[in-house]
Amino acid sequence: MIRVLLIHDTCLLRTALATVLGREPDLEVASAPWQGAAAGYRTLRPDVCVVDMDGPEAGGPRGIGDLALRCQAPGGGGAALLALATPGRPGPLRRAFEEGALGYLSKNTSPDRLVEGIRHVAKGERYIDESLGHGFLEAAAMPLTRRELSVLSLAAEGASIGEIARSLHLSNGTVRNYMAAITRKTGARNRVDAIRISQGAGWL
Amino acid sequence: MIRVLLIHDTCLLRTALATVLGREPDLEVASAPWQGAAAGYRTLRPDVCVVDMDGPEAGGPRGIGDLALRCQAPGGGGAALLALATPGRPGPLRRAFEEGALGYLSKNTSPDRLVEGIRHVAKGERYIDESLGHGFLEAAAMPLTRRELSVLSLAAEGASIGEIARSLHLSNGTVRNYMAAITRKTGARNRVDAIRISQGAGWL
Numbered sequence: 184m185i186r187v188l189l190i191h192d193t194c195l196l197r198t199a200l201a202t203v204l205g206r207e208p209d210l211e212v213a214s215a216p217w218q219g220a221a222a223g224y225r226t227l228r229p230d231v232c233v234v235d236m237d238g239p240e241a242g243g244p245r246g247i248g249d250l251a252l253r254c255q256a257p258g259g260g261g262a263a264l265l266a267l268a269t270p271g272r273p274g275p276l277r278r279a280f281e282e283g284a285l286g287y288l289s290k291n292t293s294p295d296r297l298v299e300g301i302r303h304v305a306k307g308e309r310y311i312d313e314s315l316g317h318g319f320l321e322a323a324a325m326p327l328t329r330r331e332l333s334v335l336s337l338a339a340e341g342a343s344i345g346e347i348a349r350s351l352h353l354s355n356g357t358v359r360n361y362m363a364a365i366t367r368k369t370g371a372r373n374r375v376d377a378i379r380i381s382q383g384a385g386w387l
Numbered sequence: 388m389i390r391v392l393l394i395h396d397t398c399l400l401r402t403a404l405a406t407v408l409g410r411e412p413d414l415e416v417a418s419a420p421w422q423g424a425a426a427g428y429r430t431l432r433p434d435v436c437v438v439d440m441d442g443p444e445a446g447g448p449r450g451i452g453d454l455a456l457r458c459q460a461p462g463g464g465g466a467a468l469l470a471l472a473t474p475g476r477p478g479p480l481r482r483a484f485e486e487g488a489l490g491y492l493s494k495n496t497s498p499d500r501l502v503e504g505i506r507h508v509a510k511g512e513r514y515i516d517e518s519l520g521h522g523f524l525e526a527a528a529m530p531l532t533r534r535e536l537s538v539l540s541l542a543a544e545g546a547s548i549g550e551i552a553r554s555l556h557l558s559n560g561t562v563r564n565y566m567a568a569i570t571r572k573t574g575a576r577n578r579v580d581a582i583r584i585s586q587g588a589g590w591l
Contacts, residue, residue, distance in 0.1 A: 194495045195471070196397075199404040202498070267399070291398045294406070341580025375579060376545025 185305045188229035189214040192238050203294045210301065217246055224253050229262045230305050233297070236268050236275035251282035263304040270314055273321035274385025280322065286310035326368040327386060334361040339378045339387055389509045392433035393418040396442050407498045414505065421450055428457050434509050437469045437501070440479035455486035467508040474518055477526035478589025484526065490514035530572040531590060538565045540591055543582045
């Protein structure tokens with residue numbers, strides 16, 4: 184029996200998907216939103232965690248990083264991570280890769296493929312959806328440094344140059360230089376365009 | 388028998404939800420992405436269209452407006468629209484209301500509630516999820532005019548003041564006045580913040 188914990192923030196959709204997966208004779212399935220991932224992990228002790236990488240919670244403090252730590256902790260049971268991602272958004276794919284996910288599946292696939300993926304990663308085998316191949320190439324070529332991402336995240340929240348500078352202990356000129364580099368590296372026309380491009384790719 | 392057409396852009400999730408709905412003895416269910424909504428409508432001749440209002444396609448040329456026209460066309464069968472919406476995002480709720488949706492359900496609900504909602508709207512009865520009540524109040528109080536939304540949409544795509552002005556046949560000063568009004572009315576700190584707030588609410 185493979186114990187599966189499904190993490191998705193939309194109740195209607197995760198319940199439906201868990202129901203469909205739960206009809207397989209070899210799967211025992213529970214589901215939770217990201218906020219409830221830790222509690223779900225403790226209760227079920229899953230073999231596989233199927234995680235929705237889109238949405239802001241996946242990258243947050245109770246997101247994929249926290250869940251990966253639980254999977255890897257001594258006595259944690261060593262659950263395998265299977266990431267659900269959207270083709271064309273390399274950011275979430277990269278986050279899943281950095282946290283050691285074993286499987287990667289496009290959300291444009293069928294529940295049957297997901298069942299297949301679960302069985303593979305439960306055996307410790309890597310499983311990668313071919314339609315995500317291009318996304319992996321893009322994810323590898325992430326154009327921005329960690330510092331530039333911090334600057335751009337604050338800008339996307341509406342912070343001014345001065346506010347960003349104070350928040351990151353930089354001079355206004357340095358922040359302007361970062362913004363210019365970000366705009367150039369993302370191929371954007373201006374600051375707003377750089378935010379739009381980076382959000383679309385899921386870097387932010 | 389109630390014929391249900393489920394529109395959602397994520398294959399994995401719409402397939403799972405359609406499978407769960409299809410187990411009800413009185414429901415016949417087909418599903419499609421927004422791009423395939425028209426074809427799905429012609430094939431199934433549904434009594435109820437369950438539509439995901441989030442995502443950019445729902446507001447696009449082949450989105451809710453086009454589907455509503457099909458439902459209302461003479462000989463179109465008069466399918467009822469049941470909108471799936473996210474609490475706290477009044478924009479999509481407002482679009483569904485403007486297109487005459489009969490039912491409104493939060494995505495944080497259970498598949499059972501969705502089945503209940505489908506049966507209600509199939510009888511021509513209004514069905515509104517109480518958890519969306521606050522969203523309706525916000526949707527009614529949409530702060531921006533249609534013109535201001537056009538200006539802000541172009542700004543969100545990265546257009547400069549000059550580009551927005553040329554595109555809408557306005558002077559640069561008029562565009563600046565619109566941007567100032569938008570920033571004030573959304574309670575934003577600046578232009579980027581106004582874009583962020585409006586995208587969060589689903590106005591854009």
